[in-house]
Amino acid sequence: xxxxxxxxxxxxxxxxxxxxxxxxxxxxxxxxxxxxxxxxxxxxxxxxxxxxxxxxxxxxxxxxxxxxxxxxxxxxxxxxxxxxxxxxxxxxxxxxxxxxxxxxxxxxxxxxxxxxxxxxxxxxxxxxxxxxxxxxxxxxxxxxxxxxxxxxxxxxxxxxxxxxxxxxxxxxxxxxxxxxxxxxxxxxxxxxxxxxxxxxxxxxxxxxxxxxxxxxxxxxxxxxxxxxxxxxxxxxxxxxxxxxxxxxxxxxxxxxxxxxxxxxxxxxxxxxxxxxxxxxxxxxxxxxxxxxxxxxxxxxxxxxxxxxxxxxxxxxxxxxxxxxxxxx
Amino acid sequence: xxxxxxxxxxxxxxxxxxxxxxxxxxxxxxxxxxxxxxxxxxxxxxxxxxxxxxxxxxxxxxxxxxxxxxxxxxxxxxxxxxxxxxxxxxxxxxxxxxxxxxxxxxxxxxxxxxxxxxxxxxxxxxxxxxxxxxxxxxxxxxxxxxxxxxxxxxxxxxxxxxxxxxxxxxxxxxxxxxxxxxxxxxxxxxxxxxxxxxxxxxxxxxxxxxxxxxxxxxxxxxxxxxxxxxxxxxxxxxxxxxxxxxxxxxxxxxxxxxxxxxxxxxxxxxxxxxxxxxxxxxxxxxxxxxxxxxxxxxx
Amino acid sequence: xxxxxxxxxxxxxxxxxxxxxxxxxxxxxxxxxxxxxxxxxxxxxxxxxxxxxxxxxxxxxxxxxxxxxxxxxxxxxxxxxxxxxxxxxxxxxxxxxxxxxxxxxxxxxxxxxxxxxxxxxxxxxxxxxxxxxxxxxxxxxxxxxxxxxxxxxxxxxxxxxxxxxxxxxxxxxxxxxxxxxxxxxxxxxxxxxxxxxxxxxxxxxxxxxxxxxxxxxxxxxxxxxxxxxxxxxxxxxxxxxxxxxxxxxxxxxxxxxxxxxxxxxxxxxxxxxxxxxxxxxxxxxxxxxxxxxxxxxxxxxxxxxxxxxxxxxxxxxxxxxxxxxxxxxxx
Numbered sequence: 001x002x003x004x005x006x007x008x009x010x011x012x013x014x015x016x017x018x019x020x021x022x023x024x025x026x027x028x029x030x031x032x033x034x035x036x037x038x039x040x041x042x043x044x045x046x047x048x049x050x051x052x053x054x055x056x057x058x059x060x061x062x063x064x065x066x067x068x069x070x071x072x073x074x075x076x077x078x079x080x081x082x083x084x085x086x087x088x089x090x091x092x093x094x095x096x097x098x099x100x101x102x103x104x105x106x107x108x109x110x111x112x113x114x115x116x117x118x119x120x121x122x123x124x125x126x127x128x129x130x131x132x133x134x135x136x137x138x139x140x141x142x143x144x145x146x147x148x149x150x151x152x153x154x155x156x157x158x159x160x161x162x163x164x165x166x167x168x169x170x171x172x173x174x175x176x177x178x179x180x181x182x183x184x185x186x187x188x189x190x191x192x193x194x195x196x197x198x199x200x201x202x203x204x205x206x207x208x209x210x211x212x213x214x215x216x217x218x219x220x221x222x223x224x225x226x227x228x229x230x231x232x233x234x235x236x237x238x239x240x241x242x243x244x245x246x247x248x249x250x251x252x253x254x255x256x257x258x259x260x261x262x263x264x265x266x267x268x269x270x271x272x273x274x275x276x277x278x279x280x281x282x283x284x285x286x287x288x289x290x291x292x293x294x295x296x297x298x299x300x301x302x303x304x305x306x307x308x309x310x311x312x313x314x315x316x317x318x319x320x321x322x323x324x325x326x327x328x
Numbered sequence: 329x330x331x332x333x334x335x336x337x338x339x340x341x342x343x344x345x346x347x348x349x350x351x352x353x354x355x356x357x358x359x360x361x362x363x364x365x366x367x368x369x370x371x372x373x374x375x376x377x378x379x380x381x382x383x384x385x386x387x388x389x390x391x392x393x394x395x396x397x398x399x400x401x402x403x404x405x406x407x408x409x410x411x412x413x414x415x416x417x418x419x420x421x422x423x424x425x426x427x428x429x430x431x432x433x434x435x436x437x438x439x440x441x442x443x444x445x446x447x448x449x450x451x452x453x454x455x456x457x458x459x460x461x462x463x464x465x466x467x468x469x470x471x472x473x474x475x476x477x478x479x480x481x482x483x484x485x486x487x488x489x490x491x492x493x494x495x496x497x498x499x500x501x502x503x504x505x506x507x508x509x510x511x512x513x514x515x516x517x518x519x520x521x522x523x524x525x526x527x528x529x530x531x532x533x534x535x536x537x538x539x540x541x542x543x544x545x546x547x548x549x550x551x552x553x554x555x556x557x558x559x560x561x562x563x564x565x566x567x568x569x570x571x572x573x574x575x576x577x578x579x580x581x582x583x584x585x586x587x588x589x590x591x592x593x594x595x596x597x598x599x600x601x602x603x604x605x606x607x608x609x610x611x612x613x614x615x616x617x618x619x620x621x622x623x624x625x626x627x
Numbered sequence: 628x629x630x631x632x633x634x635x636x637x638x639x640x641x642x643x644x645x646x647x648x649x650x651x652x653x654x655x656x657x658x659x660x661x662x663x664x665x666x667x668x669x670x671x672x673x674x675x676x677x678x679x680x681x682x683x684x685x686x687x688x689x690x691x692x693x694x695x696x697x698x699x700x701x702x703x704x705x706x707x708x709x710x711x712x713x714x715x716x717x718x719x720x721x722x723x724x725x726x727x728x729x730x731x732x733x734x735x736x737x738x739x740x741x742x743x744x745x746x747x748x749x750x751x752x753x754x755x756x757x758x759x760x761x762x763x764x765x766x767x768x769x770x771x772x773x774x775x776x777x778x779x780x781x782x783x784x785x786x787x788x789x790x791x792x793x794x795x796x797x798x799x800x801x802x803x804x805x806x807x808x809x810x811x812x813x814x815x816x817x818x819x820x821x822x823x824x825x826x827x828x829x830x831x832x833x834x835x836x837x838x839x840x841x842x843x844x845x846x847x848x849x850x851x852x853x854x855x856x857x858x859x860x861x862x863x864x865x866x867x868x869x870x871x872x873x874x875x876x877x878x879x880x881x882x883x884x885x886x887x888x889x890x891x892x893x894x895x896x897x898x899x900x901x902x903x904x905x906x907x908x909x910x911x912x913x914x915x916x917x918x919x920x921x922x923x924x925x926x927x928x929x930x931x932x933x934x935x936x937x938x939x940x941x942x943x944x945x946x947x948x949x950x951x952x953x954x955x956x957x958x
Contacts, residue, residue, distance in 0.1 A: 065524070093526035105516055106521055107518050169521075188679040189679055189851055189853075189895060190679060190892060192906075193908035197908055215825060216825075218897040218899040221898070221899055222898075222903055255826055257899065259826050259828060260854060274830070277795070
């Protein structure tokens with residue numbers, strides 16, 4: 001029986017759109033529309049999609065930075081939406097932390113690094129000053145930085161080093177789950193490798209689960225155990241990483257893979273160019289939301305929402321998807 | 329021959345002289361205001377030791393003497409005397425003390441109250457923000473001079489009346505500015521991080537928002553020095569400021585009105601001082617704003 | 628993509644950059660952003676200029692157009708020869724005629740490149756007015772043909788639109804139309820796909836290649852993304868700390884990278900076609916361009932560095948047809 005640390009059930013987040021002086025209701029932005037997934041202890045799940053897919057919003061929902069329109073988030077058996085602020089502070093916040101995309105804005109520019117990394121400890125524990133100081137030193141070493149640098153300010157560090165500081169802060173309370181929102185996309189190519197290696201090592205050493213938000217498939221393949229592909233607020237495909245990349249079933253997934261292909265060998269695979277752009281989440285297309293751009297779309301695709309198809313533990317929402325890759 | 333490369337050969341030397349000249353020019357716009365304001369502060373602090381004469385003492389036989397650079401003037405009264413024989417320089421020096429005191433107290437009160445309300449409104453949002461912003465709007469719509477006059481009439485003129493009159497409406501611009509800055513910061517990643525960590529709203533407002541709005545606060549407060557001195561001078565000029573015999577620059581300008589064509593220095597010298605201080609405050613504020621602007625903080 | 632590398636000697640050379648040197652003179656010292664860069668681009672060819680941030684690739688692009696931020700930025704040496712003319716010898720007025728007509732540039736963020744208060748048509752027409760001296764109906768014919776070149780549907784309607792009415796991908800096409808409106812010889816594209824989503828990026832790259840096929844324009848494609856390079860470029864030049872360390876046809880760079888930096892960079896990028904256990908990561912950081920180390924600039928971080936690497940800068944060696952490297956470790 002898998003040790004499930006987080007279960008998201010049918011998450012929905014709609015934003016009302018209001019216009020004009022009277023703030024009249026114009027419609028809903030269906031940013032996240034019925035998203036469910038599970039994360040196992042010590043494993044990494046990636047939410048992949050392009051901008052507008054709803055993956056960042058999902059991360060914010062898990063972090064309770066936004067309120068759910070409907071749905072449940074079950075963390076270690078507890079429905080966290082039903083907890084009070086005080087209960088959240090003791091059972092949820094210390095266990096779930098985050099590393100964000102932009103290493104320049106994720107730290108208070110007026111705080112020293114030691115205070116930044118120490119803050120979770122200061123707010124959540126009753127450790128003495130010395131205990132906190134030594135813990136901060138320990139954390140900085142774990143992420144490959146020199147503890148003596150703790151007295152400096154964030155702007156004295158490079159982007160990659162700042163991201164390491166962010167990771168140190170995320171580790172402060174020994175979390176069981178870290179949400180990583182595009183952790184390397186703002187970094188230079190050669191620094192990305194450093195940070196990705198570091199994240200993998202830390203995961204193995206401390207058995208931490210990751211929820212990774214990403215758009216680069218190669219990064220996703222390197223970092224994840226399972227992958228969920230999102231399009232316009234919904235999950236269109238969901239499988240273990242190896243299975244998904246060896247055997248992508250949804251046309252959108254295959255287009256994404258084709259768009260990211262790098263080596264000559266990969267380029268021999270079919271080159272899929274999608275028509276048009278992702279529609280607005282205010283008025284998603286009827287039926288299958290992807291049908292406006294899909295080469296395989298037929299009548300049923302524009303009329304009926306695709307039902308969930310499971311091939312073992314490989315999920316896909318597509319009328320045309322079949323195992324055994326007979327589509328071309 | 330490559331003309332572009334030719335020209336560039338003299339570059340390093342050219343660049344260095346140009347940069348040096350630029351440095352001096354830039355810093356001049358800082359040096360002058362700072363000098364003037366420092367003189368102001370020093371006068372205020374060391375007034376009793378700096379002033380050559382007693383500012384209040386009436387010496388009728390020395391009345392209406394011109395400043396030293398005019399015919400009939402002497403170094404005994406370097407800037408001349410007024411219609412009651414009081415030394416203008418001494419009065420100006422003591423006047424600095426009062427002007428500065430009023431400015432500082434008012435700034436502390438208005439900036440303090442305005443910042444607190446601004447941060448609360450900006451961070452908490454919702455009904456709290458709406459309410460506070462409406463109060464701010466009303467304050468800014470109120471004619472402050474009228475209110476000051478009213479208060480002077482009801483409470484009676486005096487130091488604290490002036491302070492109260494200027495403070496009671498003066499916090500509103502700070503609140504509006506700081507609320508704007510807070511709104512920008514509220515969506516910053518590091519504020520989200522603080523929420524994720526579990527910080528209380530109070531901690532976030534104090535430790536994360538406030539240190540990052542301090543820059544704008546300083547700029548606004550510096551600009552306010554000049555404005556407040558002007559405001560106090562205006563009130564004193566109208567007779568509802570700090571009453572005689574305390575010398576304030578505004579009152580000195582008022583007193584000299586009837587002597588404008590004969591003993592013009594009685595009004596003009598304090599007038600020039602007011603202008604200099606206001607300008608200095610504004611230049612300093614501008615310089616600070618440029619220096620503290622994070623966007624310009626590139627190499 | 629299959630390339631006609633063997634025919635390169637017969638294809639005309641459009642741009643030849645020889646030993647270009649550009650520096651920024653700041654209060655703290657001279658920043659040698661571009662320090663002796665040489666490359667050629669042939670007609671109808673796309674040359675990728677690849678490197679990480681700070682390597683000097685953007686400054687190289689700006690130098691070609693002589694659009695460096697003044698007074699700090701100055702070209703201090705070398706030659707930029709476009710169709711036989713040295714651009715560094717031109718007067719400011721002559722250079723203005725070159726910009727937009729012979730060489731154009733596309734930048735990363737289309738929203739910043741487009742003026743929000745003018746229509747799309749007006750913005751595409753602007754270079755046409757400037758450089759081609761056309762007036763009236765002829766101008767609008769050219770505008771429509773530029774829109775068609777970039778596959779923008781309903782061009783006669785689009786030209787009345789304002790930028791905010793268009794989607795991101797469409798805006799990037801408009802930027803392309805502005806750049807191509809006067810049929811330039813060389814198009815400089817500075818990270819045009821970095822801000823785009825993967826599927827839009829794929830569309831865009833396809834479009835670029837289509838435009839190149841139709842107009843035979845040469846492209847200098849500046850990027851840090853090897854994936855885009857592999858799809859877009861015929862040849863690649865890899866830059867590090869202001870110098871080009873390796874130049875080769877695209878396939879060769881991927882199959883047989885000879886410079887340690889190139890191979891380290893390629894190996895540090897995760898693979899989509901197979902599971903990788905650990906990524907190769909380069910120790911340390913790029914050097915400060917004000918305080919460059921003596922010898923090869925990559926030596927402090929190079930796993931294969933020998934004594935001479937820290938003392939003398941390596942010269943350019945030709946390994947193969949069209950494959951050059953600057954490294955002591957290569958025979």
